[in-house]
Every structure is written in structure tokens, then in C-alpha cells.
Amino acid sequence: MSAWPRYLYSGLLALLSPLAKKRLEREKLNEFSERQRAGHISPSKKEVIWAHCASVGEVLAAEPLLKQLQDRHPDKQLVVTTMTATGAAQVKQRLSEARHYLLPLDLPWNSDRFIHTLKPRLALIFETEIWPNLIHSCKKMQVPVMIANGRLSEKAFKSYRKIRPLVAAALSEVELIAAKSDADAQRFIQLGFPAERMQVTGSIKYDLQPPEDLQDQADALRNTWGPRPVWIAASTHEGEDGPLLDAHRKLLETWPEALLLLVPRHLQRFDAVAGQIKAEGFSFSRRSLEQPVHRQTQVYLCDTLGEMLLFYATADIAFVAGSLVPIGGHNLLEPAALKTPIITGPHLKNFADIAELLRQAGGLREIQEASELPDQLMQLFENPVQGQQLTQAAFEVVKANRGALAKQLQLAETFLKD
Template sequence: MRYFYTFVMYLATPLIMLRLWIRGARYGNYHRRWPERFGLFQRPQFTGSLWVHAVSVGEVNAAEPLIKALRHDYPNAPLVVTTVTPTGSARVHQLFGDSVFHVYLPYDLPFAVHRFLKRVRPRLALIVETEIWPNLYFACRRRGIPLMIVNARLSERSMRGYRPLLSLVRPALRTVRQIAAQSRTDAARYRLLGADQAKVMVSGNLKFDMPVPDGAVDEGAALRAQWGARRPVWIAASTHEGEELAVLEAHLDVLRRLPDALLLIAPRHPERFKLVEHSARSLGFSVATRSVERVPGAHQVFVIDAMGELMPFYAAADLAFVGGSLVPIGGHNVLEPAALARPVLVGPHTFNFEEITLTLIREGGADRVEHVDQLGRHVLELLRDERRRTQMGCQARRVFDSERGAVARVMELINRVLGE
């Protein structure tokens, strides 16, 4: 099955090249780095690296506390961080600068994987969340590189997608040294896919251990001072196509009752920044953007057209709607607003953060909006009820604090593997 899979990957190479060209046109200098996807990059002058793979922005954010722990415990070990997306790359550079070696993960073609591993020469491979690449996994085993899946997550949708490929996925998972799952549900799904039961354990979610960025609370307080401490403010974060219009229409509902209310909206993908700005203007809103006005004044909508700046705006808002949940994307990180004691709203589609979201809802730190038409009502009710917002925020923070410790558990596993 793996030989057939590899044959299909080679057949798809022209389409892969086309996709690289399209993405290069969309993201500035990406076209200059596409050879990295085939293992072509300047060989770094080190050996025995610790390699962390995080697909995109969300996984990089999740890996942040783990990478910092690796830097602390293994100060002499070179750190390699790979991503797949340009936004993930930008986030790596924003968080770690030149203290880590960043390169794009090669496509799962044998020659590309061989070049990559030959150049970075890792002594440990850490895959964050869900990335099962058979050729890469087997190449690590052949070279004696222990491979771990950390913060392992497997949604019901991903489970269904992998099931037809069990004869390919099961042998790949059998090469993995350890799977540290976010939850019992995730651990059970990995076992159903064929992972060795003895190698699967529940470590918790690394995102609970993420630090609140230095100055985020103070910066949020400064923002509130500029637009008025009593002004109603809500944020819609990591929004996608299909829900941004619903968010803007919800804000129209809010403005009918609270005419001085402010919406902060942060699209998930940079290519949507301008589209969302134009949509807001076409609906008659007065609009400001992070890239031009920097902070809103008497505007009704503020578009956060920048990456990696959500935390100060969460701190400045009265409540947070977390996107990717009104449409079947699966939702995004509800822990960031929870860490800042902000009440959370989510839509019906939260399978990417299933257990965390259910815990927040059960403990009173979050509410679910079952239909797009109900978003405005939920936002308005919370904006008009300061006592309930405070209670929800406290509960959200309590859930966040109670679940911490995943980094220490994962580091214990890493120390054991490296010790062997």
C-alpha cells in the first residue's frame, strides 16, 4: 500500500508544483522557498537537533510552551521547527526569531524526505497534533530517529478520513515511539487507527500551558482607555468565509440597542483581511484597520489585519466569539480568551476542540450559539449583563488553570526517550 501511495504522490507532483506557484503568488517571498518542500535548502552547521513539526499558526501556538521548555532543558541542542504554511512560518519567526532553525516540511516523497533528514540530522522528531506521513515516519525509523506525536488530536472527521487508508496508516503509526494525546477520546481514536496501545497515553493539552504574552494585559488596558472603559466591545477571532458576514450582521443587531458598541474582527487568513474590510464598509460601518489606524477611535468595526496580535485585543474586549465554529471548520483555540478570563461564545462546529469546549460550556465559561441568526442576541445579552460576563470569565479562567501541566508530562516522556 505504501508503494502505491508513493507512486500516486509522484503522479501528483505536477499538481503540487502548480499549487506552490499559486501560493507563491499569494504570499510574498514564498516562491523563493518552495525548493524547501523538496528538501532543498542550505545545510545547517549542526547535528543532533531536536525537531518540532507544527503545521500552521494554531499548532505553532500550541507548541510554543513545549519549544521554550526544550530550549531551557536542552540549551546546547539545536532546535529545528518545520511548518507547512507561510503564516505558520511567520509565527515561528515572530515567537522565536533566529533562536530556532525554520524550514518548510518536505512533501512526503522519499527523495525529499531523505534530503531533509540528511540536512537537519535530528536525534528526536516531535509531531504536533495530527500529521501522519507514511514515508517520513518510516524514514525516521530506518535512521533510528525516535518519533513522537505530542498534543495528539484526532477529530471524528479526521478519523473517518483515515479509515479507508488503515492499511497505510496503521503500519506508519506502529513506527511511532510515543503518542501523547490531548484527551481520552483522542487516545482512543489513535488506538482504533492501529497505534500500539502501550505507546498511547493522555498528557493533556499543551495550549493550557501557553503563557499570556508579556504586556498583553497592560496593552489591552491601554486600548480600553483610548476608546472608553465603559464602551461595549466584543471580538470575533479567527473567522472564516461563511461566518464573517454573520458576525457583521450580528453587530448590526448589537448597534440597534448599543449604538456605541465596537466590533473587533480578526480573520483567520491574511488573504481575507481586505475582503472583510470591504464587506464591513459596504454594509455602512465606519471601519478602521490595524495596519492603517493602529487603534480604533469612534469607529464601529476594527479589522485586525495582522497575525499574532490577538491576546491584547482579547484582553481589551468584554467577550470573545471564537471563529471556525459557525461553519464546519471545527473551531479554533478557545483557551486564549479563557486564559484572560473572558467569556467565550462558539458556534455548533467545535470538533477540533471538542472536550475543551464542552468543559468550558459545562463549567459556565462559554456559551454555544446554535445558529448564525442567534449570534447577535447572545452578544447583546452578554454585553448588557456585566455580572454574568464576570462570572463566565472567572469560570473560563478556572477551567484554564485546572488543566495545566501538559508540558511537564510531555517533557518527562521526551527525557525518557532521549535517555534511552
């Protein structure tokens, strides 16, 4: 396959690299971040399994698989790369024995330097990340690349199709894709991935394994708040916090003791959201400052990382954000697995297949705009049986689709045999 698309891509990226570096500055972790973006890392004394997870969602999805690989291969070093600082925080918290780096900017010399130093036995790329030079460096150095939990939304497919020669060349150098659905598999194949190397395994997100003591932690936290209705607005993006606060204000007219757990998606927005809550006149506490939730507290700003499952387990109702604005939604399976009733907005492209399964089962409520949310919340607070029906229907979907973890683990193991 012609290398010219990749040469053109590399030249254009080199020209735009000052802008790319400026965009990545907000994801700086420490004084070594810029060197890591250039592919400068420390060699490992052990043989490496390398996994790339773009951000928080991918880290959470990958965690069960990566932990099992660690358990099965204690002689190997797990290295995890992310694109974001929030993803890095999740790696350090959930995969404490793994070594973390920021992914290098996808220029040939950066990628070659990174792979040459790392010398991984296997490269696991989670979900959708297609970096042509990084994949080509793996191919040159005989490192097998497997795309795990392969996901390609209709939106991403349309974008990649515009540069199909470049994407097809990159995909031709991938050894295996474990796709989460037939639709995702077909999109990868239409972009040029060889059909004979495709495996449809389902999504490992259905195999979520909450910590054994999670509910005990949730009950302990909830007991400090007293008996009151609690709902969560999870993973909010810019443009959503205001309408959600308005919805909470309306809810307070009927349920004056209601508590909103507001969880912004990105740590860079924590202070801004705190300022917005204050400007709106709500009584609020910040978890990061260990401020207590009093009886008069109306909003609890959950401005910490790695506690989303705890917050879902603590709430009576979950609104999964990223869905009121055209982000594409966030993981609906976390509240489903924890038996928390789910409400979302209309923008669910990133989780269209999961949303459809939940919709068909009667395990999901959807609104078109935030003004509809207070009525939905009040219905569920006033009729807990409806909430129980929602949660049971959603949980049955989770149970019925488990098993992808074992399949993808088996596929990864084929590349690790001596």
C-alpha cells in the same frame, strides 16, 4: 508490516504533485519556498531538535514546550517546520531563535533529502500530522518520532480509517504518542498504533502562558478607544464575516458605540474582508495600516499576525469563529485563560472535549446561527455579572487541567539523554 500501501501512496502523490504544488503556492514565503518543499535545506552545525507544527494553532500550542526545550538544551538548534505562511510568521515571532522551513511535500526522495540533511536528534510532530514517507525516513535514519499533544478528531479518524493500512504502517514507526485525552488515544490505537507506546498526558493548550505584560498592553490599547463596549470575532473563515457583520449592525441599534474587532483566520483573506466591511457601509480601521480607532469607528479589522491574545485581552466578549461554518471551531482556551466570556457557534468538532468541559462547567455560551448573536451580546453587555460567572467557570476548567506541559516535556527528554 507491508510497505505496499506506502508505495501506492507515493505513486499516487507523485502523479498528483502538480496539483499539490499549485495548492501550496499560496503558502509561498520567499524565493526558496519551492526548494524547501522539495526537501532542500541548509545543514545545521549544531545537533537538531525538529518540531513540525502544521499552522498557527499548533505553533501556539507548541510554544511553551519548545521554549523549555530550548532553555534546557542551549547546545542544540531548534528547527520548526510548518505547512502554512501564517504558521511560519508565528514561528519567527514567537520562537525567534528557531530556524524555520516549510515542510517538504511527502514524496520519498523529498523526505529522505530533508531528514538526511537535518539529522535531528528528535522529531516532534504536534497534534495530528501523519506523513508516511517523512516518518519512514526518520525510521530509516534512526530518528525517534514523538507525536506531542496528540489529537485525532472523530472526523479525522473516519478519514484515516479509510486508508488504515497506510496509516497503521506509519504509526508503527512512531516511538511514542502523548495524547491529549483517552478518546484521542483510543482512536490512534484503533488505527494501528501500539497501545504500549501510548501515553495520555492531557493537552498542553491548558498550559497557555500569556506574556507578563499582556494586560498592560491591552489596557493601553483599550484606553485609546475610550469607554465603549468591545467584542471580538476571532479567527473567522469565509462565509462567517457577513453574518457576523450583520450581527454587529443589529447590536449597534442598541449599543451605537459598540466596537467589533474582526480577526480573519488567514492572511490571504485580509484584503477581501476589508473590501467586504467597506461594501457593507461600516466605518472601519485597519490595524496593519496603523489606522487609529476613532469614536465613530464601528469595526477594527485586526489584519496582523501574532496578536490574538492581545485582542482577546482587550475585548469584553469573545465570539470564537470557525464554528458558524463546518470548520470545527478554534481554540477556546485562549479566551478562557484570559477571562474573556466565550460564545461560539455549533460546529466544535475539533475541540469537542474542551467544549464539553466548558459546557459542563457553565463557562460557554453556544448559538446555532449568527442571528442569535446580538441577543447574547446584549445580555452580557447589560449584565456584566453574567459575564464574570462565565469567565470564572471557564478559567476554573483551565486551572483544573493544567500539567500536560510538564508531562510531555519529561517524555521528550527521554529521547534527548546522552
